[in-house]
Amino acid sequence: EVQxxxxxxxxxxxxxxxxxxxxxxxxxVSSNYMIWVRQAPGKGLEWVSVIYSDDTTYYVDSVKGRxxxxxxxxxxxxxxQMNSLRAEDTAIYFCASDPAYPRGRNWGQGTLVTVSS
Amino acid sequence: xxxxxxxxxxxxxxxxxxxxxxxRASQGISNYLAWYQQKPGKVPKLLIYAAxxxxxGVPSRFSGSGSGTDFTLxxxxxxxxxxxxxYCQSYYSAPFTFGPGTTLDIx
Numbered sequence: 490e491v492q493x494x495x496x497x498x499x500x501x502x503x504x505x506x507x508x509x510x511x512x513x514x515x516x517x518v519s520s521n522y523m524i525w526v527r528q529a530p531g532k533g534l535e536w537v538s539v540i541y542s543d544d545t546t547y548y549v550d551s552v553k554g555r556x557x558x559x560x561x562x563x564x565x566x567x568x569x570q571m572n573s574l575r576a577e578d579t580a581i582y583f584c585a586s587d588p589a590y591p592r593g594r595n596w597g598q599g600t601l602v603t604v605s606s
Numbered sequence: 607x608x609x610x611x612x613x614x615x616x617x618x619x620x621x622x623x624x625x626x627x628x629x630r631a632s633q634g635i636s637n638y639l640a641w642y643q644q645k646p647g648k649v650p651k652l653l654i655y656a657a658x659x660x661x662x663g664v665p666s667r668f669s670g671s672g673s674g675t676d677f678t679l680x681x682x683x684x685x686x687x688x689x690x691x692x693y694c695q696s697y698y699s700a701p702f703t704f705g706p707g708t709t710l711d712i713x
Binding site for chain 2: 524526533534535536539547548549550583585590591592593594596597598599
């Protein structure tokens with residue numbers, strides 16, 4: 490059974506940094522499309538970033554230059570390093586995976602990031 | 607970038623009704639289209655991939671169709687447990703944008 494468990498969320502001041510983690514079991518992170526999706530309070534889903542098995546990465550324009558997606562194969566864990574955080578980055582951040590395409594077949598429970606002074 | 611739109615934004619129907627939600631892409635995406643269901647307070651769930659393929663475990667009352675720019679999600683006989691927000695997503699090219707969502711409830 491695939492399980493994705495996010496951690497690392499919390500309250501951070503504007504301009505601060507956080508690193509989110511997504512620990513995977515039942516799948517190999519480096520062999521899957523691994524995705525970060527966020528959902529601001531009361532809003533819809535927003536695709537944030539993806540990393541492919543060949544290390545190709547993509548980002549939504551609003552986080553380019555501030556967020557970095559990466560993975561650690563030895564820990565079978567996906568990361569999202571978030572710098573220069575803004576109030577509009579406040580959201581629940583979900584990690585998701587799929588073995589074949591950059592879509593969300595499996596989802597974690599999410600971790601809440603709140604950017605506020 | 608590809609933009610995704612959905613209609614209607616909200617929908618109220620009776621148990622047993624046939625319900626259709628439309629998703630439109632700003633340019634052709636072949637069949638690289640997924641539909642998700644998100645119940646209140648829950649994690650999104652993949653319902654349909656490749657525009658019309660039913661994800662394992664999803665009830666057969668859900669179906670998807672379309673190709674190119676126009677897609678539909680149909681619930682053949684609405685059930686109370688189908689109350690949720692439904693999102694389409696293009697995975698044709700990055701950024702892999704979601705539609706704005708359609709909120710479905712019971713009349």
